[in-house]
Amino acid sequence: MKATIFQGPGKIEVGEVPDPVIQNPDDAIVKVTYSCICGSDLWPYRGLEPRETGSRIGHEFMGIVEAVGEAVTKVKVGDLVVAPFVISDGTCDLCLIGETRFCRKFMFWGSKGNDGCQGEKVRVPMANGTLFVIPKDKVKDEKMMSALLPLSDVLCTGHHAAVCAEVKAGSTVAVIGDGAVGLCAVAASKRLGASRIFLISTHEDRAAIGKQFGATDIISARGEEAIKQIKEATKDLGVDCALECVGTNESWEAALGAVRIGGHIGFVGVPHGVADFPAMKLFSTDVGIKGSGAPAGYYIPQLMPDVLSGKLDVSAIFTKTIPLSDIAEGYKAMDERKEIKILIKL
Amino acid sequence: MKATIFQGPGKIEVGEVPDPVIQNPDDAIVKVTYSCICGSDLWPYRGLEPRETGSRIGHEFMGIVEAVGEAVTKVKVGDLVVAPFVISDGTCDLCLIGETRFCRKFMFWGSKGNDGCQGEKVRVPMANGTLFVIPKDKVKDEKMMSALLPLSDVLCTGHHAAVCAEVKAGSTVAVIGDGAVGLCAVAASKRLGASRIFLISTHEDRAAIGKQFGATDIISARGEEAIKQIKEATKDLGVDCALECVGTNESWEAALGAVRIGGHIGFVGVPHGVADFPAMKLFSTDVGIKGSGAPAGYYIPQLMPDVLSGKLDVSAIFTKTIPLSDIAEGYKAMDERKEIKILIKL
Numbered sequence: 001m002k003a004t005i006f007q008g009p010g011k012i013e014v015g016e017v018p019d020p021v022i023q024n025p026d027d028a029i030v031k032v033t034y035s036c037i038c039g040s041d042l043w044p045y046r047g048l049e050p051r052e053t054g055s056r057i058g059h060e061f062m063g064i065v066e067a068v069g070e071a072v073t074k075v076k077v078g079d080l081v082v083a084p085f086v087i088s089d090g091t092c093d094l095c096l097i098g099e100t101r102f103c104r105k106f107m108f109w110g111s112k113g114n115d116g117c118q119g120e121k122v123r124v125p126m127a128n129g130t131l132f133v134i135p136k137d138k139v140k141d142e143k144m145m146s147a148l149l150p151l152s153d154v155l156c157t158g159h160h161a162a163v164c165a166e167v168k169a170g171s172t173v174a175v176i177g178d179g180a181v182g183l184c185a186v187a188a189s190k191r192l193g194a195s196r197i198f199l200i201s202t203h204e205d206r207a208a209i210g211k212q213f214g215a216t217d218i219i220s221a222r223g224e225e226a227i228k229q230i231k232e233a234t235k236d237l238g239v240d241c242a243l244e245c246v247g248t249n250e251s252w253e254a255a256l257g258a259v260r261i262g263g264h265i266g267f268v269g270v271p272h273g274v275a276d277f278p279a280m281k282l283f284s285t286d287v288g289i290k291g292s293g294a295p296a297g298y299y300i301p302q303l304m305p306d307v308l309s310g311k312l313d314v315s316a317i318f319t320k321t322i323p324l325s326d327i328a329e330g331y332k333a334m335d336e337r338k339e340i341k342i343l344i345k346l
Numbered sequence: 347m348k349a350t351i352f353q354g355p356g357k358i359e360v361g362e363v364p365d366p367v368i369q370n371p372d373d374a375i376v377k378v379t380y381s382c383i384c385g386s387d388l389w390p391y392r393g394l395e396p397r398e399t400g401s402r403i404g405h406e407f408m409g410i411v412e413a414v415g416e417a418v419t420k421v422k423v424g425d426l427v428v429a430p431f432v433i434s435d436g437t438c439d440l441c442l443i444g445e446t447r448f449c450r451k452f453m454f455w456g457s458k459g460n461d462g463c464q465g466e467k468v469r470v471p472m473a474n475g476t477l478f479v480i481p482k483d484k485v486k487d488e489k490m491m492s493a494l495l496p497l498s499d500v501l502c503t504g505h506h507a508a509v510c511a512e513v514k515a516g517s518t519v520a521v522i523g524d525g526a527v528g529l530c531a532v533a534a535s536k537r538l539g540a541s542r543i544f545l546i547s548t549h550e551d552r553a554a555i556g557k558q559f560g561a562t563d564i565i566s567a568r569g570e571e572a573i574k575q576i577k578e579a580t581k582d583l584g585v586d587c588a589l590e591c592v593g594t595n596e597s598w599e600a601a602l603g604a605v606r607i608g609g610h611i612g613f614v615g616v617p618h619g620v621a622d623f624p625a626m627k628l629f630s631t632d633v634g635i636k637g638s639g640a641p642a643g644y645y646i647p648q649l650m651p652d653v654l655s656g657k658l659d660v661s662a663i664f665t666k667t668i669p670l671s672d673i674a675e676g677y678k679a680m681d682e683r684k685e686i687k688i689l690i691k692l
Contacts, residue, residue, distance in 0.1 A: 093581065093582075093583050094583075094607055094608075097606075097608065098608070099607045099608045099632065101632070102607045102608070102631075102632065164634065235439065236439075237439050237440075252625075260443075261440055261445045261448045262440075262443065262444070262445040262448070262638075262641075264636070267625075267629070270629065271625035271626050271629055274625040274626075275622075275625075276621075276622030276623055276624050276625065277622055277623040277625065277628075278622050279598075279613075279617035279620040279621075279622065279623065280617050280620075282623075282635065282636075282637065282638075283613070283616065283617055283637055283638050283639075284638065285448075285638065286445065286447070286448065286636070286637070286638035286639075286641075287636070288510065288634055288635065288636030289628065289634065289635060289636070290610070290628075290632070290633070290634030290635070291628065291629055291632070292608075292628075292629050292630065292631065292632035293629075293632075295608075295632075
């Protein structure tokens with residue numbers, strides 16, 4: 001079968017690999033129908049994160065179950081399924097309290113002998129914990145398929161930013177980051193009842209999607225100027241909730257600058273060179289901070305009904321659809337920020 | 347009248363000062379009936395925090411209103427009142443959202459021409475925001491008086507630790523710090539419905555009060571050993587909520603060690619030399635942190651009914667009662683940790 005292979009920074013190609021087979025009783029084999037490229041796939045692509053040459057890549061997919069091991073009870077052959085970006089057993093103490101990202105047995109796709117997900121098929125370990133069935137009869141069209149795929153990562157990640165920032169009915173929110181995660185954070189905040197959502201974006205196309213997802217105010221400025229505009233618009237108070245969806249010092253400064261005294265920052269941008277937080281600075285503002293990789297496996301069942309009803313539709317983050325054979329061009333376009341997120345249709 | 351004067355590190359004395367008078371239309375004059383000594387009063391006493399020689403000190407009191415300016419509407423002459431440790435107007439945007447600690451016009455007792463509270467009378471600025479009436483007919487005895495006084499600071503501070511750590515029905519909690527604030531944090535956690543409350547305490551007398559307040563488990567160890575015992579008792583998970591009530595690196599390490607993946611740390615110990623928090627460390631544990639000086643003015647109306655009903659009684663934190671004339675001995679005993687907290691009866 002064909003799958004995407006990481007051949008070193010800047011080198012992504014489709015190669016021939018062995019078809020996956022059931023190795024353990026709780027494995028499932030899924031024929032991938034949709035996958036996509038994540039902003040975090042670009043870190044090794046840009047040479048900013050080490051990754052083994054020749055390794056498989058990709059951690060987001062939907063597909064049809066093709067085979068199951070004898071211990072698999074949650075899914076059956078023929079089911080349409082989606083998986084979170086972390087493999088988890090669903091039964092350990094951490095999974096049971098919703099911390100599936102930190103499952104006692106968690107594994108990442110593409111590491112420790114696990115398949116990457118940008119390929120024709122995927123072996124799914126711990127399928128009872130990792131796979132989630134999508135009721136096929138409720139998926140009305142192709143657009144809804146592309147609204148479901150973000151459950152595997154970006155939609156749950158944006159939702160996690162909103163949950164960590166304690167967004168609730170009536171909250172004022174500032175989203176920092178206009179990438180796929182930031183845009184999903186806008187949609188998640190709207191779903192949770194935010195009354196006003198600022199999106200910092202200097203890109204008209206992204207801002208337009210943000211507005212479609214529920215942003216009420218586009219701040220087309222950066223740094224101090226963006227903070228100033230948010231402060232002015234909130235009568236010098238700042239927002240209840242700042243959603244940090246980038247992971248740089250600049251985005252953190254925007255979050256800390258935009259949030260009000262006693263507000264919350266939810267952060268989901270993997271910190272890259274972010275300065276440590278001074279205890280006294282936090283103490284003198286009563287600002288709470290919380291964040292991590294999202295427990296997508298915990299959120300998928302909560303969010304899926306709203307995706308299936310059409311209430312939560314982030315399919316617009318996919319600005320281009322490509323076949324697997326065009327994967328190299330897909331990475332290039334994402335790297336050059338020509339596309340927000342690329343859907344791979346297999 | 348007589349009032350406590352700070353005469354330099356280690357030097358506390360009662361001196362003669364002019365009686366306070368109404369200076370502004372929203373001032374009130376309160377005849378103090380009870381005051382107390384706070385752990386934070388010990389910082390300048392120990393020479394660890396600068397403070398002007400000859401300055402007034404103390405920020406916790408109850409008393410009877412003796413006079414009011416013409417703009418005072420919330421209290422009247424003869425009312426029994428309690429005040430938070432921060433003077434606040436009660437009407438600004440931050441006060442209105444409950445952040446009274448950060449009132450746009452906040453002032454500290456004993457600074458900027460304001461009286462300290464360890465004295466016979468106090469001029470109360472912005473009395474409509476700063477004073478809270480205690481219904482005299484509901485105060486059944488002297489013990490209840492000493493259960494009400496902690497509303498001015500320590501009880502609200504302990505409660506803030508619990509609120510910031512998101513303690514709720516069924517939560518498992520670890521309280522770090524067995525001083526008056528830590529003990530109040532135990533009582534506040536119990537009030538909020540915590541199902542299990544660990545108190546780290548190596549002092550039998552303090553541990554006994556902690557048990558009386560609701561601690562279910564006393565951890566009579568420190569550092570790594572304390573963390574180990576909490577982990578063992580929670581089947582290697584850790585607690586949902588860690589309440590950091592000290593403000594040192596050691597107490598922070600205990601909080602970070604005791605809290606579970608995805609849990610919350612509420613911190614109210616003023617950070618003294620606490621190391622900054624690494625963004626990546628927080629990201630890799632999904633632990634939320636939040637804390638500050640408590641918005642006592644916001645909490646007083648919420649907590650007072652439970653104090654008056656006898657449900658919330660932290661009077662046991664006062665291990666000694668002294669007259670104002672013994673204030674120097676009081677500071678000495680607190681400094682030497684011979685007493686947990688000292689009540690001054692005027």
